[in-house]
Amino acid sequence: MAAGQTVTVYGAYGHTGRFVVAHLRERGFVPVLAGRDREKLEALAEEHPGLAVRPAAVDDPVALDRALAGADAVVNTAGPFATTAAPVVEAALRAGIPYVDVAAEIEANADTFTRFADRARAAGAVVLPAMAFYGGLGDLLATAALGGRTTADEAHIAYGLSGWQPTEGTRLAGKVSAERRGGRRVRYAGGRLEYHSDALPTLTWSFPEPMGPRSVVGEFTMADVVTIPSHLSVPTVRTYMSTEAAGGVTGADTPSPTAVDERGRSAQTFLVDVVVRSGGLERRAVATGRDIYAVTAPLAVEAVHRILTGRTRTTGVASAGELFDAADFLDSLAAAGHVTWEKREESPAAPAPVPASA
DSSP states (O other), X not given: OOTTOEEEEETTXXXXXXXXXXXXXXXXXXXXXXXXXXXXXXXXXXXXXXXXXXXXXXXXXXXXXXXXXXXXXXXXXXXXXXXXXXXXXXXXHHHTOOEEEOOOOHHHHHXXXXXXXXXXXXXXXXXXXXXXXXXXXXHHHHHHHHTTOOBOSEEEEEEEESOOOXXXXXXXHHHHHHHHTTTOEEEEETTEEEEEOOOOOEEXXXXXXXXXXXXXXXXXXXXXXXXXXXXXXXXXXXXXXXXXXXXXXXXXXXXXXXXXXXXXXXXXXXXXXXXXXXXXXXXXXXXXXXXXXXXXXXXXXXXXXXXXXXXXXXXXXOOHHXXXXXXXXXXXXXXTTSEEEEEOOOEEOOOOOEETTO
């Protein structure tokens, strides 16, 4: 049980951070509200009386140590993670507690694996990046689809979002990533990240019913290209985004998410279709749900719960699919009503997606 266990939430007042704080409380944890802005933390504390407030800038190791003092784990929800991940991981290693973040930034996640792999493993620590809708959910689905296999020829993750109203944090993270790439795009092929300036194709993806065939932007690359190859031998990982969502997140005047229920969720719905192909056969896993930001909270909190109760398979820097029993993790989310998911029977590989105009 989580009763009394304390979890520092860095970036607690952000859009996703608020969902994480609320869900931690629902699960019986005691959140500690941490982040860079004292006023925003204190305003959040008025909504959650009795929770500790611990401001800390990422360039202040002493303040970060205070923010994590006495905590059983830390969840970092503060982007851009290119700036926050390393300092908070360092603080977690000093405190001897697990680190979980919700980073969708490809390079920031790759940096976490590269920079901390040896130290975290030597310390017997758990560092879990990208435990979120992007990076975490796709990795769990791909791992579950493979059913214990660790190799495949290629993995495809298609995101059927009804739309995408980005948060301020999403926009800032995208800006930082674009600057880091010099305006280039990124994809994962030949077993590595490649940077290019090619235009992204628009394709038709055959989502399962009731969604059916939809227009998607091909090579709309997300954090799955880091998490999946971190533990599975898959030389090609491609991700696709519904055109409605791609237009929303890149549009300059798209509004921020609007809450439409008592839990603060938006009306956005999603279907994530994962297809893993090998030797002329394909294995498929599908998940559906509502609000990509809201569903990140149960993903991250279930991860914390499993780490603290010893339901893990390794130590060091690891993605969700490597760290947990993927199917069992997804079953827990489904039982709590956060997603629905299913694994399809193995079948002959379908043709590659075709241009939408064909």
